[in-house]
Amino acid sequence: MAFLIRTIDFTAAGREIIRDRVVDQNSLTIGRAAENDIHLPDLAVEQNHVRIDLQGDGTLAVAALGTLGFALDGRVVTEGTIDPRTGGEISLGAARFAVASEADGRTIITIRQVVADEGKGDALRGFALASVLPSKRAMSWAFASAILLLLLLVPVASHLLRSPAKPDPTGKTPGTVLMDSAWTSGELSLKHHSLKDNCESCHVDAFESVQDETCISCHKDTGDHAPMPRLAKGSPALSPGDALQWRIAEGFGKEGPLGCVACHSEHEGPKRQPAGGEAFCSDCHNKLDTRLTDTALANAHDFGKGHPQFRPVYFASFGAAKPVRAAPGAKPVERSGLVFPHDVHMNARGGAARMAVSLSQYGKPLECKDCHILTSDRLSFKEVKMEDSCEGCHSLVSGRTAAGGFSKLRHGDIKDLAEDLARVSSGPRARVGPARQRPGQIGSASPYRADFGRPVRAYIGLSNALSAGGVCTECHLPTRGPTGQADLFPVNLPDRFLSSGYFNHEAHKREKCTDCHAADTSKVASDLLIPDLKSCRDCHLGATAVKTKKIVPSDCAMCHAYHLPAGQWQGLRSPKGPAPHYKPRPQAAPSPAKTKVAAVLATARQKP
């Protein structure tokens, strides 16, 4: 068996020199020593480094002779086997021995010197993932600049360079600041939802909290709970923690605990502003008199435990221009100018009831709702009109008309009454008796005399009607006018008796009216039938009360609103028109009888 050993060298010019020699033996030794079959002048190689033996099956056993190994196909080993048919490579120092088999069955060993691989360090870099990914630094710059540009620089720049868009509650004017919708911290409340594309309608200046002025630019008519100095004086001192918070917040342009945004925080989701809890009110009203020493308001903190007696407003004297508020705990005597015994009308077996049964429009004894009709806001009742509610029984019919109907005296103005009465006395009267005249009947019953009667009859009729026992005084109180002529007191009834809170009659419709209003036992119209605190407390106790079948825990907001105490929270079903916390429009010429008490009080409250 022979080995063909082929040595490939290079001349200085780079030309290949190939030398072949045949070693005809079954083993080979390789090393630095000269006696080896293959001699390598390389200090990295041992004197006697490797021995190659041909084995019986044609493979070559390669073994290190010393302790230093060699590389077989790139792997450092001390012994190994090469099958010349598949080939193999031994590496010793700078020499590479490629082992293969020739076609004639000889084993050829090709020896080549390789130059040190200088690029190996670079090649190893390929193992790192960084070789196939963009650098972390580049990605960082890209992400960070995209975020800063789109979410910070674009909105800030467009905000600084914009021409301000006006607030448009209809939501038709979009904002001019770009990309600022990405700044929203939550959805706007239901009522402000239309402003969602116009951030700068509220956020006017950079780094400045939303200002009251901005709110008021739309909410011009919002009622003030009280004038600002009084609010400030009536508020309790802030706790040190709260004071610190507000100092910091004011440093950033917030307007303090009395500013709009202190309560009306926005971006809290598509809801409505919830009413303040009991503590919200009692913080100030619990001991209000200690801070606001001149206040007319009594302290209140819990409807069940600490709430002043109701003080309804009413007209305390006949024909008064303004209503007055009842003294706490007093039993008010109302001077409405009317004569109206509730008990007579409500007695189911009395004359009024019988009359009502006989009339087609009632058909049964009178009920409260026959006269008192709820207003659309369910708070109070429409004005009782004589023509609708009284005239069914208290008729003012004065005769028949030529057309076959009835003529009647007009109600409401004494001048009208005087005219109608004059017409009754002088106008052509319908025949009362048979049409055919009997001779000699010209006398007291004949129209002849009445037609030519003296005008004084009409005055006597008017005087009779207006004085005690006359038709008017069935319901009205007689008086004398400035010149001494017969007259009646004007009817003075406030539209609301409890003006600093509200009572929802709709919510109480399962109760009977007389459960609260003692109308069935009231004999005179001067009884003020407004229930007292105690009767409310049968069911309503403070917010901390335990809810039972009968007891309703009631916080302040159940009856009082903040901006206008008399304006009711109407829920989502509220009718069109200004929200109830807006000041009522001042009326053109309020007549004393139709004075809106809430309006009077609202204007009174605005004065510091």
Place this chain on the structure above:
Amino acid sequence: MATKAAQEKGGTGRFSQDEKRRDSDHVSFLKHRGFRWLWIALALSAASIAGYVLIDQEPRPNGGTWYGYTLGTIGVGLILWLSLLGVRKRRINPGAWSLKAWTSAHVYLGLSLVVVGTLHTGFQVGWNVHTLAYVLMLLVIATGIYGVVVYATLPASLSANRKEMTRAQMLDALTAIDRQLESAAQPLGRSEADLVIAALGQNVFYGGPLARMTGSYSGCATARALNGMGGGSDATTRVAALLERRRDQLAQIRGALRIRAMLEIWLFIHIPLTIALIAALTAHVISVFYYW
């Protein structure tokens, strides 16, 4: 005896000092000082949760209440400090404030940021810059958790895959096979020779990041050459045998690449997202006060 006694007492002798240092050198950063930073992080999280539950935040908990601002300030402080690990690890200095302590704190305080950040949101999320910052923070923390897990588990399989070869040796082995392949392929016909040329010409590190992560190289020219090496001649058999060895060697290299990629991929998300997070935080903080 004397040194033993000194050692037991934790004395200041040279031996006990060296022992202490050796011990601390071989304690994982996770267990550093008896899990000191784990306990600190748990205390911070527990305190944040207790505050969130006990403090009445009107009208509802979010980043805009005083407690929300407090949590936000803690959170932004932590994020900035955590991101300084990259600076700290490039400065080699010994001492109590060691890199191991710093890394331990980085991991555990980073985890507590999940609690602090989530409470700061008040569980309100939306399509806005604020939630962007929050989501980036969660992604950074998630990749960090992944990083800790793979650092603890993968190095063992990396060394198992090496089979006592260095990376350079793996490449050398491939080069050795390539040289033999080149001479063995001399008798082959055109089409087979082309296959061998393609296999030899293809970069060892052929394949994108996805191929590295999955270990699936559909375009591998060696595999293709192996499939195309038909015929029963001696030459093709030899070449096929060499190609098989090449394939096996490549598989080892690719195994190393795969483990290496799984060890390193998280940093390619962790670091850029951290910088993106700092940018988003800047936008978040400025926008909140810009539109206050």
